[in-house]
Amino acid sequence: MSDAHLPSAGGRALSPATGAPGAGRPLTAGLLLGVLGVVYGDIGTSPLYAARASLLLFGPEIGRADILGVLSMIVWALILTVTVKYIVFILRADNRGEGGILALMALAMRAARDERGRWLVALVGIAGASLFFGDGTITPAISVLSAIEGLKVVDPAFEEFVVPLSVAVILALFLVQYRGTGTMGAVFGPVTAVWFAVLALLGLVGIAQRPEVLEALSPHHAVAFAAAHPLATFVALGSVVLVVTGAEALYADMGHFGRRPIRVAWLCFVLPALTLNYFGQGALLLGDPAAIANPFYLLAPEWGRLPLVFLATAATIIASQAMISGAYSIARQCIQMGFLPRLIVRHTSETEEGQIYMPQVNWGLLAGVVILVLSFGSSEALAGAYGLAVTGTFLCTSTLAFLVFRRRFGWPLPFVVLVFGPLFLLDAGYFLSNVLKIPQGGYVPLIIGGALFAMMTTWHRGRELLFARFRQDSLPLRSFLARLPHSRTIRVPGIAVFMTSQADYVPNALLHNLKHNKVLHERVLFVTVLNEDIPAVPPERRREVTELAPDIHRVIIRYGFQESPNVPRELEQLRAEGVAWDAMQASYFLGRETVVAAVVPKMSRWRQWLFGLMSRNAVPATEFFRIPSDRVVELGVRVAI
Structure with a gap:
């Protein structure tokens, strides 16, 4: 059974020039609002905690040179990591037209020169995807906590309510996921636009009080700070990177909006607003170092702090929603590319196939987020856990990009090294600095990412061994068809659809059916679902139909990693290709494999146990491929690997 899998770029039109969905759409205010709400929600909430976390190292006696040095590091992190690297x-x-770590991995795998190279590229992509889920667990926790901590600034008496209110907001957010993001998405853009406008306004007010803070725009302050305090600079990098968390979303969401709106929104709106706010916080600290307690909220006038808490909470909910939706998308891509077992995928929109809800992913994220909030209790404590996942993903992206730009796009090696060498070193500096925070919470994304990495590699390896065993034990289809006219097999009315992952071999379900029932249907279809390393397969390449013998056809159905399989819908189209099809006469035959240990196992015992556990808990093929359950015959098969 093919583990072909998932989601969907739906029927978005592709621009002939770039292939990007919607690339030819005019740049409208509505499109830019959508970009703000979906793409920049995460990075837009970083001012709540990033500047404070970066400057806390120096305590309440922080000096002017330290403030300007760290601010310069912050603004140049935004310029180098986000603007230069991503934009x-x-x-x-x-x-x-699609982006994201797995889309980049697919490009890099095409550029690999041999099977070993492809597997190494896959490992980098799997590592990046695993760390993404670690990031996805921490983002809602730290974002919501940092927003609601503003209540302590309004009145210290609210401190005991911060954690319970954070848990309540998080529970409400995850419990409404099944309804889809369509309704909520309508207000995401405007709310985020207001949020960025408020960030810029608060920053301008602070800068007006201390305009000398603008000196930090010069990189020489960062260089001087690093020369004077090399160890402190290295440690501070682990917190400075918090200002660019969410940068990966620029790339991951490219398929939804196209690169031009993302670039325009960043350069004309998001980057100026973030820079102004960070400088405003720095200006406040220049005048009052004690404001390090919470420079973001103390930047606002006292009468505006409570409304700011509500706006910040709304902004963090939007940022969390973007991360949750991204987790669904990445999980679906992992399934489709064969790195995870089948999971439940529910479509929440009748028109947008990309809007999905995955209950297992949702409840897993909810459990992780609530545990983090209760365990750490504050955004300051949780900041130690945040950076490792983000910087690990940055490193994976830079590594894959180096290979893609060199081999896929044919850039000269010196130019690729000149561009991505310094960016890789910067990412490595971020990552190594965050390694120091492992005892303070950095172990969290490592545990999450490590567990998912083990699951993905185990599933991928297990399926490879399973398919190899099928090929070894099965009868070649050509031989079976050659013998069929001379056999005494009874043909009965109806259509038999045999789902098989190996298009050139006889499905075990057919052999077992012949062995036990002694009959074969008048019309037979061997259906194989294949996954390709492109987002969406064009309609003209969706189906490949081959007549193998009279009334016996092989049907190969192809899906991209952004698409959800629907086998019955594709089989309905066979009439147009001259194949007699009647859904009411069709019976689907599937093999249900029970994995057992071979005499000489090819996987370690713990991997065999994990693979068996994942296999038993995978969503049934009937549900995943949308096959009517009342027309399915399942035949069990024991497979030794």
Whole structure:
């Protein structure tokens, strides 16, 4: 049974020039609002905690040179990591309009020169995807906590309510996921636009009080700070990187909006607003170092702090929603590319196939987020856990991008090294600095990412061994068809659809059916679902139909990693290709494999146990491929690996 899998770029039109969905759409205010709400929600909430976390290292006696040095590091992190790396270069690496770590991995795998190279590239992509889920667990926790902590600034008496209110907001957010993001999405853009406008306004007010803070725009302050305090600079990098969390979303969401709206929104709106706010917080600290307690909320006038808490909470909910939706999308891509077993995928929109809800992913994230909030209790404590997942994903992206731009796009090696070498070193500096925070919470994304990495590699390896065993034990289809006219097999009315992952071999379900029932249907279809390393397969390449013998056809159905399989819908189209099809006469035959240990196992015992556990808990093929359950015959097969 093919583990072909999932989601969907739906029927979005592709621009002939770039292949990006919606690339030809005019740049409208509505489109830019959508970009603000979906793409920049996460990075837009970083001012709540990033500047404070970066400057806390120096305590309440922080000096002017320290403030200007760290501010300079912050603004140049935004310029180098987000503007140069992602906006200028990484957005060029689209996989037929789609972005994200797995889309980049698919491009890099095509550029690999041999099977070993492809597997190494896959490992980098799996590592990046695993760390993404670690990031996805921490983002809602730290974002919501940092927003509601503003209540302590309004009145210290509210401190005991911060954690319970944070848990309540998080529970409400995850419990409404099944309804889809369509209704909520209508207000995401305007709310986020107001949020960025308030960030810019608060920053301008602070800068007006201390305009000398603008000196930090010069990188020489960062260089001087690093020269004077090399160890402190290295440690501070682990917190400075918090200002660019969410940068990966620029690339991951490229398929929804196209690269131009993302670039325009960043350069004209988001980057100026973030820079102004960070400088405003720095200006406040220049005048009152004690404001390090919470420079974001103390930047606002006293009468505006409570409304700001509500606006910040709304902004963090939007940021969390974007991360949750991204987790669904990445999980679906992992399934479709064969790195995770089948999971439940529910479509929450009748028109947008990309809007999905995955209950197992949702409840897993909810459990992780609530545990983090209760365990750490504050955004300051949780900041130690945050950076490792983000910087690990940055490193994976830079590694894959180097390979794609060199081999896929044919850039000269010196130019690729000149561009991505310094960016890789910067990412490595971020990552190594965050390694120091492992005892303070950095172990959290490592545990989450490590567990998911083990699951993905185990599933991928287990399926490879399973398919190899099928090929070894099965009868070649050509031989079976050659013998069929000379056999005494009874043909009965109806259509038999045999789902098989190996298009050139006889499905075990057919052999077992012949062995036990001694009959074969008048019309037979061997259906194989294949996954391709592109977002969406064009309609003209969706189905490949081959007549193998009279009334016996092989049907190969192809899906991209952004698409959800629907086998009955595709089989309905066979009439147009001259194949007699009647859904009411069709019976689907599926093999249900029970994995057992071989005499000489090819996987370690713990991997065999994990693979068996994942296999038993995978969503049934009937549900995943949308096959009517009342027309299915399942035949059990024991497979030794």
